[in-house]
Amino acid sequence: MLVLLRKTFLGVVLSGLVAVAVLAAPVQAADQEQDTQPAAYATLADILENEQARNKLIQDLREMAAKQGESGAVGAPQAASPEKLSLPRRMAHIVSGFAATIGTRFETIAGNLKGIFATAPGDKAPFDYKALGQAALNLGLVILTVIAAFFLFRRLAHPFFARLSAWSRQGSGKSALLRLTGIVALAAGGDVLVVGLAYVTGNLVATFAVGESGALSTQVALFLNAFLLIELLKAGIRMLFASRYDGLRLLPLAAEHAAYWNRFLARLAGFVGYGMLFVVPLTAQNMSNAAGQGVGLLIMLAAFIYATTIVLQNRVAVRDGFSARAEKFSMGTSQVLLRIAARIWHLLAITYLVVVLLVTLIRPSDALPFVMLATLKSLIFIGAGVLVSGIVAQFLGKRVTLSPELRRKLPLLETRLNAYVPIVFKVVRTIIILVVGLFILDAWGLFDFSGWYTSVAGRNLIGTGANVAVILLFALGVWIALASLIEHRLNPDTGTGAPTARAKTLLSLFRNAVAITITTITAMILLAEIGINIGPLIAGAGVLGLAIGFGAQKLVQDIITGVFIQVENAMNTGDVVTAGGITGVAERLSIRSVGLRDLSGTYHIVPFSSVDTVSNFMRDFAFHVGEYGIAYREDIDEAVTHLRAAFDELAADPEYADALLEPLEVSGVTALADSSVNIRVRIKTTPGMQWGVGRAYNRLVKRHFDAAGIEIPFPHTTIYFGENKDGSAPAANLRMVQDALEQEAQDTAPGEAKNENAK
Known part of the structure; x- marks a missing residue:
């Protein structure tokens, strides 16, 4: 509680100190006005009473008016129009204007402070110490009452916030973000209620216990209004960086990091808020507008230096946080954006601070409230965009997982959905970014979103975009439904069982035709929706198709x-x-x-x-047709018997039994060939099995013929030596292999004997 008390007092101490000094300004300003006004009135009266002086004054005024009409300013040289100046000269004018403005503000501040605290010898006291003390006491009493009431109500609400934090941390799954958002919104409502109760308490004390009953002093009203606005802003900051309650923090930060940024933003909001909403108006009211603007300038300079220092100190830490966050995203776009933000976030923050400071210097009276309101709106829009994007990511950013039963029936549906859903998520995220960007531009006055939306062009664009989205989603849904239905029919585990080959072919062709048709119709509808006349396009496509048909007759014939x-x-x-x-x-x-x-x-x-x-070869049934040759000496009926026996053995084989549709068909002797008698048989099989059945049957026929001694003839050769005219055959000088071997042995034996005798 002491830490919170110190943070709150940091914003109001300045207001109390400056208010004490400001309360004296009306007395001194009144004394100065009483000293200078009689002399000025007397001088003007003397001029008007003297006729010569009066005529001289009138003549001088007419000459000054004529010079002003010629030159645009009394005694000023003719200056070039700002539009005609070059860019360097305009930049020089702006810089010199800034310097002159800052110098004037500091001179005004110094003069006002000097006039407040410096008095000449013999002068009367510049202010009433008793009235000053009473005003300071009343203001201090209201400040202490409001702060004490605020922390008392926060203390009483602590169990409520702690219980909400515990409930929030119990959520998991896709509903975790929605649960967190709802609980944080409920906690924010409680926070706003605490601020409202403290504000009402301060009003009651200021109205009935301080000053005149039933009325508020200006100083007290300024403080109470500043307290209400600033504490509401701090409540919004606590929604993002709740340092004491981990379950009530929207941003995914560690507790120590959240406490650091919550403390920094609370200090900055308190210092700037109480300074600009309490001290500056009080100074401008009791001293002068220039004094108030000077005090505001000092406050903004101090806030700029403080904020810039914090940004530079945390440049590396925040960059590492963005980089680590980018690694957790599977979307390439999100990773790129986060990596870019990691590199330039400090430059963007410093640029924003510089812009706010420059706006304060240029238009201090009305620009700063506009900047604060625009900043608050921008933060709200960005937070809402991040929240909506996070909720969408909970449902569309993750991989779609179907039930095992649905995956069994439609095995490709999960893959198809995981191909389309990320695309839809990217489109939705892009739309969210565009909408948030338009709202931010509208908040800063760079784009009139409401005016554009109510215009004809805006309504047409939004209506067209909505219609295009609906058309695309409808076409995508029709394609997924039809593709899933075809897939269901093709799946042998579902539907009516395994589809036939014809069904597979026709369904595959139908799926391709559906894809082409849906794509073509959707493209035509989208073109018509965005305002393109598709009549000439269709006519041109028809003429082009006719030309292609003549030039590609072969392709048309193929189709x-x-x-x-x-x-x-x-x-x-x-x-x-x-x-x-x-x-x-x-x-x-x-x-x-x-x-x-x-x-x-x-x-x-x-x-x-x-x-x-x-x-x-695969229609209804097939035949294995085989012709088997036997020698002329073999019995044909016996051979047929063994052919049937081979078929019976084949029919008993479980591998081929289901493929045989009818008994063996023996066609009989088909040819008396040169070396064989050919017998033809035919086996009726299921389509596609004729080749396997034929190979198995040939094997069995060979085995049965071999076992029965039935010769399967091979080609025979008859050698003819011719004959003489008298019919006698010439001698055939033939030698058998065995005789040749014996003769060779006899020829070699005497030679071996001679060699042995020689030895």
Whole structure:
């Protein structure tokens, strides 16, 4: 409590000291006026009574009026218009005007202070000490009463604030910010009530216990009004930097940092507020306007030096805080803005302080209240913008998470929402920044927001922007709904089960068509909404389309053929087809072409205009057709029996049992070939299984024929040596391999014996 008492007295001590000196000014000013007025009146009377002097005065006045009409000022040379001066000369005039203004203010202050405290020997006392003491006592009594009542009510309200702080810290999740905002608003209401009760107490004491009953003195009224405004401003500061209650602080600051900035702003508000709202008016009323302006200048200079010093001392600390805050944001725009603010925040603060000081120097009578009100409005608008942005961030700034059941039914919906929601959040945040900027410009008189809003252009712009937002949101909602419905139909775990290949193809094409249609219609509606006549655009698009149609007949043929291929269900994704002379799996189907992957893995894009015939191997059912040759010496019926046995074994295999649709079909002998008798069989299978079934059946046929000793012939060669004219065959000089080996052994044996005898 002592700390709060010291902070409050810091703002009012100056008012008490200066008020004591100011109360003496009317007495001295009255004495000076009594000394100078009789001499001036007597001189004027003498001039008017003397006819010659009167005529001379009239002539001089007429000459001065004529000179003023010619030159614009009596005795002043013709000066160039400010609009015609160059920029350096205008800057020089402004600087010299500032210097002259400051010099005049200081001279006035010095003269007034000298006149108050300096008296000539033999003069009467400049003021009544008894009246001064009584006025100072009454004012001091009111000040002490108001301050004591304020701290008493704050002490009584402490449990209320502490309980609100505890409630605020219990919130979590997306409702935490809303909960904090509501509780802080409730605490601010209690703070305002405390200030109001202290203000009413001071009024009651000043009205019924001090001075005449039922009336307020000027000094007391000035202090009470200043107290009310300043303490309300401090209540607003406490909403942001509540140092004693962690749960009632809007800004995310540590307790020691919040206490530091709350103490700085409270001191600055008390010093400037009580000085400008209490001391300066009191000085201007009892001394002169120049004296009041001089005191105000001194107060603003002191406040400027103090505030600038604090800003420079905390330049690095605040910069680090902004940088650390930027790292917590996932949005690139927010990070960039916070990093820029970290680098230039002190420059902006000092620039604002300089502007306030210069405005005080130029127009001290009416500019300072305007600056204070504009500053208060700007802070309110910025705080409201930050609050709304924070609330929006609670709902749109985080990743959307769906329930497991919804993710199972619509696996792509969560990804789609997380792609669109951040964009919507950025747009909303941009709109908030623009609106806050317009309100701030309006508060400083740089932009008439209310006038612009009520104008035709403003209403049209806002209405158009709202309509555009609604159209975009509606189009986005329609696209998400249709895409989710298509995704639901394509999902084998939901809907009516696994979709057919035709359904997959048509739904995929329908999704692309829906995207193109929604985009085109939305673009047309938006262009019409913003005032662009789309009639010529549609006509031009039609002419352009006709020209493109003539120039791109191949493309048109591709599209038309592709439409009929899809309508006739000639192929679907996953089918094995032959199109354009290429056989492969159809991996991708568009309205213009088909992508085929052949057996070697090569991917082919076949335009539909080059497709004359589509051979689809995946429709309804398929056949494995096999021809098996046996030797001429084998029994055909026995071979057929073993072919059926191989099929029965294949049908018993669980891997292929479901793929066989009918029993083995034996067509019979199809050819008596050069080396074999060919028997044809046909196996009916599910589409796509004919190749696997054929390979498995060939394996079993080979095994059964081998087990039964049935020969699968290979090519035979007959050697013909010819014959003589008489029909006899010529001798064939043939040697068997075994005979050749024996002869070679006999030839080598005598040579080895001779070598042995020689040894």
